[in-house]
Amino acid sequence: MSTIKDRALASDGHKKMDWVVGRMPVLGALRERYASEKPFTDQRIAISLHLEAKTAVLAELLHIGGATVSITSSNPLSTQDDVAAALAERGVTVHAFRGATDEEFDRLHQRVLDLEPTLIIDDGGELTDRLHSSRSSLADRVKGGAEETTTGVTRLRALAREGKLRYPMIAVNDADMKHLFDNQYGTGQSTWDGIMRTTNLLIAGTTVVVAGYGWCGRGVAERARGLGARVIVTEVNPVRANEALMDGHQVMTMDEAAGYGDFFVTVTGNRDVITPSHFAKMKTGAVLANAGHFDVEVDVKGLRAMAVETIPGRNANVEGFRLPSGQTVWLLAEGRLVNLAAGDGHPAEIMDLTFGLQALALEYLLSHPLSPGVYPVDPDVDQWVARIRLKALGIGIDTLTPEQQAYMASW
Structure with missing residues (x-):
């Protein structure tokens, strides 16, 4: 049964x-x-x-x-x-x-x-x-x-x-x-579908930070650029970092990128990609989303621990965190993969x-x-x-x- x-x-x-x-x-x-x-x-x-x-x-x-x-x-x-x-x-x-x-x-x-x-x-x-x-x-x-x-x-x-x-x-x-289609085109489209239907925010003219430039990450980055965003890529692989650079994206460390991003999307398959040290540098209104399989890429526990207040968002898939320095950052879908937790995949x-x-x-x-x-x-x-x-x-x-x-x- x-x-x-x-x-x-x-x-x-x-x-x-x-x-x-x-x-x-x-x-x-x-x-x-x-x-x-x-x-x-x-x-x-x-x-x-x-x-x-x-x-x-x-x-x-x-x-x-x-x-x-x-x-x-x-x-x-x-x-x-x-x-x-x-x-x-x-x-x-x-x-x-x-x-x-x-x-x-x-x-x-x-x-x-x-x-x-x-x-x-x-x-x-x-x-x-x-x-x-x-x-x-x-x-x-x-x-x-x-x-x-x-x-x-x-x-x-x-x-x-x-x-x-x-x-x-x-x-x-x-x-x-x-991987040439599902990872790149599927993840690219469905990730932004999940983000946009959840937030109803404009992407054009914003700065998007994409963590990871494998096939999924490059799909997310390309769709962001197609929507009119400026794209920053963070990477640990020097070959992929060079690819991102030659594809026309800025490349820097997450420490550097944290202060620039309006949207952050993690697509690495690894843990602790965005941590409290990065949250502290973010500007108010920054939106955090994960497109990796497990909910470990954004340190959600660390974010909850450092927040002085949690704020309900426009729907159940949006939660705000007011930080000690005064700014508020927004987490989508509890840090789980946004294209399915907040979309249709x-x-x-x-x-x-x-x-x-x-x-x-x-x-x-x-x-x-x-x-x-x-x-x-x-x-x-x-x-x-x-x-x-x-x-x-x-x-x-x-x-x-x-x-x-x-x-x-x-x-």
Whole structure:
């Protein structure tokens, strides 16, 4: 039985799912095949992803493909309760509701793992963490899984280096059709969507500080510039700092940038990126947002400890903190990833690519038994997703002649 907030919300959830499904041609092509081939018959798939409409379409797809599916959210604030209710009506077991406490969040993940999964789809390593700690007795039953985030892949590789990873995981995040599009264009658009709908503030003419210039960070920076902002980038990697500089952004340390920013967006995957020493230098009205997986990039505990007063914002996703020096800074979505905690996440056309890779990665694991470790997405799978996307857009591309192929293969 599902654990959701209110089954009566399902009608709105169905509308959201129906809105995006027609804009996801990769999953549409898989749905047609899965309905007849049932590649996941007898498989039990546990999923931890941000539970909104596009994710629900993926979960339903795997169910159509013959799997028993149980899903929870990878963030306490990213569950859309109406979508959770709709998905439960479509045959998927759902254990998720928005606003779960830390204890409830863990309990919901435990309920999903009660499925005793044979395959997993993970976001940030939430399921893998539990399968290697509190539910380690289930790990040997897992044939493998797919991880879709930079944070999760980083955690998996650390586990593998220590020789402790107990099943194969495919690093979907590193596939070209994922990180070049989801990370850059998806994060760029959805982050600013979350910030703007939450604050209703003008971006043009402001100064935006972006912490981190990986694929996600450069997407956030480019969209900010497109909205008319001046962009400052902070980095710890000298190569990426040079990239940001040559892309036309200012580059400086966070200590230097703290006094300039009107908006601060963290996209590093690391902790303590913005700390009390930086808060003290900020001008009044500065807005703090995080677009990384965990709520550790902005030191929220440190901010609460140094504040002399907290001030309610215009809605539940905005909270003000008056500092000892008199200025007020504003925190969005409790420091959790703003594009999902305060928005709808990436556009459907983007998540179609990522979720197509996720489904195909699980198929690959069933036909290619692997030893424990972290593996790349098969290049043919990456290419198939790219071609389906172009076909859906009515775009044709050239192909190499046999002579050209021979020439490229010769020395």
